[in-house]
Amino acid sequence: MAKKAAATKPAAERGAEHVYRMLRQAILRLELKPGSDLDELEISARYEVSRTPVREALIRLTAEGLVQAVRGRGSRVAAMNLFDLRDFFESLDLLQRSQTTLAALRRTPAQLREIEAAAQGFEQAAPRRDVDALNEMNFRFHLAISEAAHSRHLHHAYERALIEGMRVGHVSFIEHDGSKARLQHHLDLTIADHREMVAFIRDQDTESAERVAARHVELFRDRIVATVLSPDATRKMPVPG
Amino acid sequence: MAKKAAATKPAAERGAEHVYRMLRQAILRLELKPGSDLDELEISARYEVSRTPVREALIRLTAEGLVQAVRGRGSRVAAMNLFDLRDFFESLDLLQRSQTTLAALRRTPAQLREIEAAAQGFEQAAPRRDVDALNEMNFRFHLAISEAAHSRHLHHAYERALIEGMRVGHVSFIEHDGSKARLQHHLDLTIADHREMVAFIRDQDTESAERVAARHVELFRDRIVATVLSPDATRKMPVPG
DNA sequence: TTCCAAGCGCTTGTATACAGCTGCGCATGT
DNA sequence: ACATGCGCAGCTGTATACAAGCGCTTGGAA
Numbered sequence: 001m002a003k004k005a006a007a008t009k010p011a012a013e014r015g016a017e018h019v020y021r022m023l024r025q026a027i028l029r030l031e032l033k034p035g036s037d038l039d040e041l042e043i044s045a046r047y048e049v050s051r052t053p054v055r056e057a058l059i060r061l062t063a064e065g066l067v068q069a070v071r072g073r074g075s076r077v078a079a080m081n082l083f084d085l086r087d088f089f090e091s092l093d094l095l096q097r098s099q100t101t102l103a104a105l106r107r108t109p110a111q112l113r114e115i116e117a118a119a120q121g122f123e124q125a126a127p128r129r130d131v132d133a134l135n136e137m138n139f140r141f142h143l144a145i146s147e148a149a150h151s152r153h154l155h156h157a158y159e160r161a162l163i164e165g166m167r168v169g170h171v172s173f174i175e176h177d178g179s180k181a182r183l184q185h186h187l188d189l190t191i192a193d194h195r196e197m198v199a200f201i202r203d204q205d206t207e208s209a210e211r212v213a214a215r216h217v218e219l220f221r222d223r224i225v226a227t228v229l230s231p232d233a234t235r236k237m238p239v240p241g
Numbered sequence: 242m243a244k245k246a247a248a249t250k251p252a253a254e255r256g257a258e259h260v261y262r263m264l265r266q267a268i269l270r271l272e273l274k275p276g277s278d279l280d281e282l283e284i285s286a287r288y289e290v291s292r293t294p295v296r297e298a299l300i301r302l303t304a305e306g307l308v309q310a311v312r313g314r315g316s317r318v319a320a321m322n323l324f325d326l327r328d329f330f331e332s333l334d335l336l337q338r339s340q341t342t343l344a345a346l347r348r349t350p351a352q353l354r355e356i357e358a359a360a361q362g363f364e365q366a367a368p369r370r371d372v373d374a375l376n377e378m379n380f381r382f383h384l385a386i387s388e389a390a391h392s393r394h395l396h397h398a399y400e401r402a403l404i405e406g407m408r409v410g411h412v413s414f415i416e417h418d419g420s421k422a423r424l425q426h427h428l429d430l431t432i433a434d435h436r437e438m439v440a441f442i443r444d445q446d447t448e449s450a451e452r453v454a455a456r457h458v459e460l461f462r463d464r465i466v467a468t469v470l471s472p473d474a475t476r477k478m479p480v481p482g
Numbered sequence: 483t484t485c486c487a488a489g490c491g492c493t494t495g496t497a498t499a500c501a502g503c504t505g506c507g508c509a510t511g512t
Numbered sequence: 513a514c515a516t517g518c519g520c521a522g523c524t525g526t527a528t529a530c531a532a533g534c535g536c537t538t539g540g541a542a
Contacts (some may be wrong), residue, residue: 015495031404042525050497063304065397072503072524091394099337152325152404153332156306157398164394171385187532256525281494291527296495313533315494 005116018041023057027066028076030174031042034080038067065160080167087225088164093217095158096142099166100197100213102149104206105206111148112202118144119194127195129180131173134187135166141194145201165220172227186223257294260284264298268307268318269407270373275321279308288432306401321408326465329405334398334458337383341438343390345447352389353443359385360435367428370421372414376407377427382435386442405460413468427464434460459480 024041026032045055057076061067069075105117118141125133139162146162148156173183193216200209264284267273270432285295299316310316348356359382366374380403387396387403415426434457441450 041522044388052498056296056495058306059297059300063301072522073505087392087394090392091398094335094339094395095398137501151328151331153328153402157332157336157394158402161394162395174321202537282492292494293526293528297525313494314535 007205012237015049016056019047019049019053019054020060023061024066024088026166027129028135028170031067034077034167036077038075038077041073050226057162064163065095066163071160084227085168088161089217089221090159090167092165093162093214095154095161096213096217097210098154099142099146099149099151100201101206102151102154103145104201104204104209106150107201107204111144114143115144115148115201116198119198122194123191126191129183129187131170135169135173138169138190139163139166145197147200168224169220172223176231189219190216204216246267248409256290257297259292260288260290261298261301263288265307266301268302269376269404269411271408271411272319275318275408278357279316279318281315285335297344299447305404307404321412323469326409328407330458330462332398333402333406333461334455336395336449337454338460339391339395340383340390340399340449341394341442342451344386345442345445345450347391348389348442348445352385354441356382356385356389357439360439361476364432367432368420370424370428372411374413376410379431380408386438389442409465410461413464427460429456429459457467 001148019023023032023038032038038058040051042052042147044051045056058067060220062075065077067075075231095135101179103111103115116158122134122137122141123136146158153154193212197216199207200206201210264273264279272280279299281295281299285461286293288295299308299310303310303316309319326449344352344356359378363375363378363382366378374410382398383403390396427454434453437453438450438457441447441453
């Protein structure tokens, strides 16, 4: 007998795990803004569970760095300040180069297929220009590469960097929203990089894989710099006087 | 008025935080053996708290990789298998070289003093041959260096690697227990490395700092290899027949 | 003898009640 | 007018009660 109807959800979709996933997604999509307060009661009401699973989710998110807890005064979404950007890109560069290189060295045929599938997923999401889907697929692509590197410690660190990268990436995607042409250009460059990575990982060309991995981080960095430091709209406004 | 006597402990020494620290310490010292079960009730009885703070501690430790949770069947101390050793040293090498180099580049005078103090602490613990203290001081030394690198993401990854290193290191220290001469030799080499690191970080000699950092990992690796693969005691036993 | 299954007990997962802390505001006194 | 302290409200931190899942054991049948 297959679970009594849809009365009770599949267990993984219920309780602490569910709250954790929903909160995490909301944080990564910037629906919950960096620095905003997280009220346990409010969250437990929203997801129709008690405070216990909510607390478990918050503790996990805190340990992962997405949430900051203040003793006796609850939790808030981890802030995103500009000072962290430098070391974010620094870490991403080191880890992405390492993991992509190791993936080229050690990937199994099955892992190569996973990587190719993730790359496909990204390319299929591109025409829709769905920001959330693109971020998610990009994340999966690089995570698939990282898994092929067979380095659990670096994998974990890289995963954290990629997660933070989703928040950073969101900012630029949102900004790009107005200029479809420039967004499309970036997507084209990104897809080209991804294809090269897949090819070099397939051919086990470690040096070329590392080179593209590094260039790919630069592409990301350039996009952020262009977005954050782009001439703002007020520049064209005439001022009185 | 200063807190009503010692009736109530200093808040940080009580509840979830306390349980977390005690469990963590016990795991790192291998007092709780890798793979052993962690019964929530038993732990709550031992530290005289309810299950709630125990669960919080376990969730945090799980997120940090020191504990593994099986859905519906509780938690156990994370296993230490030989397959993880390769990627452990791989990660440690990459991260230690990175962080030590960056520390040489960016350390402030105050951070240099912290590093020197930690190095001193290690040297003072050496004559006592106190395994736990040595592990702890070694951890603090490298963590102080990492903080001086001003790279929060890499710092977190390196901290995880160092924590795992404490467990790995314990194995070799315990094994060395019988042979004081060899332990002393290793301590001498370790202290020499530490002194060089401090000097190069002080002089902001990044290349030399990286070189010593790499050599220091090799020293550690050699010690583990020598311990784990050392000719075992049964080799000398006569067999019947 | 072996395999299956239902019941039982132990452990985890969740809800809820309660206690304690924190920060704010108001009142009171200087 | 400003400082200080008391009280209150709201939240977090902890304890406890309750529900549900899993494995083990025991009984029965092939």
